[in-house]
Amino acid sequence: MAELTVRIENKQYIQGTKVLDNIEFDLGAGEFVAIIGPSGCGKTTLLNLISGLEPSEVGNIVFDGEPLNDQMCPPIGYIFQQPRLMPWLTVEQNLRLVQPNSHPDTIDELLSSVGLEGKQNCYPRTLSGGMQRRVSIARAFLINPKLLLLDEPFNSLDAPTAARLRLLLIKFCQRQGCSVIFVTHDLQEAVYLADRILFLSQSPSRIVHQESVALTRPRTESGAAELSWQAALLAKYPSLLAGSVI
Numbered sequence: 264m265a266e267l268t269v270r271i272e273n274k275q276y277i278q279g280t281k282v283l284d285n286i287e288f289d290l291g292a293g294e295f296v297a298i299i300g301p302s303g304c305g306k307t308t309l310l311n312l313i314s315g316l317e318p319s320e321v322g323n324i325v326f327d328g329e330p331l332n333d334q335m336c337p338p339i340g341y342i343f344q345q346p347r348l349m350p351w352l353t354v355e356q357n358l359r360l361v362q363p364n365s366h367p368d369t370i371d372e373l374l375s376s377v378g379l380e381g382k383q384n385c386y387p388r389t390l391s392g393g394m395q396r397r398v399s400i401a402r403a404f405l406i407n408p409k410l411l412l413l414d415e416p417f418n419s420l421d422a423p424t425a426a427r428l429r430l431l432l433i434k435f436c437q438r439q440g441c442s443v444i445f446v447t448h449d450l451q452e453a454v455y456l457a458d459r460i461l462f463l464s465q466s467p468s469r470i471v472h473q474e475s476v477a478l479t480r481p482r483t484e485s486g487a488a489e490l491s492w493q494a495a496l497l498a499k500y501p502s503l504l505a506g507s508v509i
């Protein structure tokens with residue numbers, strides 16, 4: 264049975280912009296799905312609907328057989344495009360906001376794993392944008408989510424840090440067994456991480472194509488098999504990244 268079922272007939276903002284149009288997909292338990300689509304097509308909106316931050320007027324989202332709503336809310340980790348840390352709280356206090364009783368060792372280990380050892384008492388303004396982003400990743404991991412939503416989480420990080428965090432994400436998901444929806448513009452990143460990729464059209468957005476990534480794990484970010492898989496896909500659908508299969 265699917266762990267998460269997403270059925271959104273329509274999402275329209277009050278100003279009248281129709282953003283999503285009949286988005287339907289399932290996510291299996293422990294499955295890692297990447298979502299790729301043109302800028303502004305509605306990827307963040309989709310994550311906001313799934314997380315409950317945005318109301319979904321027409322459609323429903325079911326997790327583990329139960330509709331997702333205020334009464335039924337499994338632990339969902341959401342790594343936003345922006346870190347969204349509380350500026351008046353230290354790094355450790357920001358983490359404790361989501362999991363107040365965390366053991367200090369757990370926080371220390373998590374911060375070390377994202378390369379922020381010794382930063383517990385720093386305030387966000389004293390950290391670089393990339394460091395703040397890494398705090399937000401640690402914050403999402405700390406709640407041991409059953410469902411992890413990530414919105415272009417490794418943008419603006421230097422390449423070695425991003426590579427290290429992708430590996431950390433893979434290990435975390437394997438250990439935790441959580442299901443993942445990962446928004447990215449980067450096909451190479453999606454191929455490296457995902458079991459399946461959903462490609463969205465221009466707004467109003469629908470799923471124009473989905474493809475299981477038929478490559479064994481562990482994968483290599485720029486491995487020959489991974490690159491040739493991408494090349495074959497784009498040779499078949501040259502406009503896929505622009506949101507079209509024509």
Ligand SMILES: Nc1ncnc2c1ncn2[C@@H]1O[C@H](COP(=O)(O)OP(=O)(O)OP(=O)(O)O)[C@@H](O)[C@H]1O
Pocket residue numbers: 276277278280282300301302303304305306307308309466
């Ligand atoms: N709160 C809002 N009110 C009105 N319109 C909104 C709101 N949030 C998003 N939109 C509009 O919805 C559309 C989709 O935005 P969204 O941020 O979901 O796209 P995206 O695919 O995540 O974009 P990007 O890839 O650039 O991050 C855009 O036209 C945006 O202007």
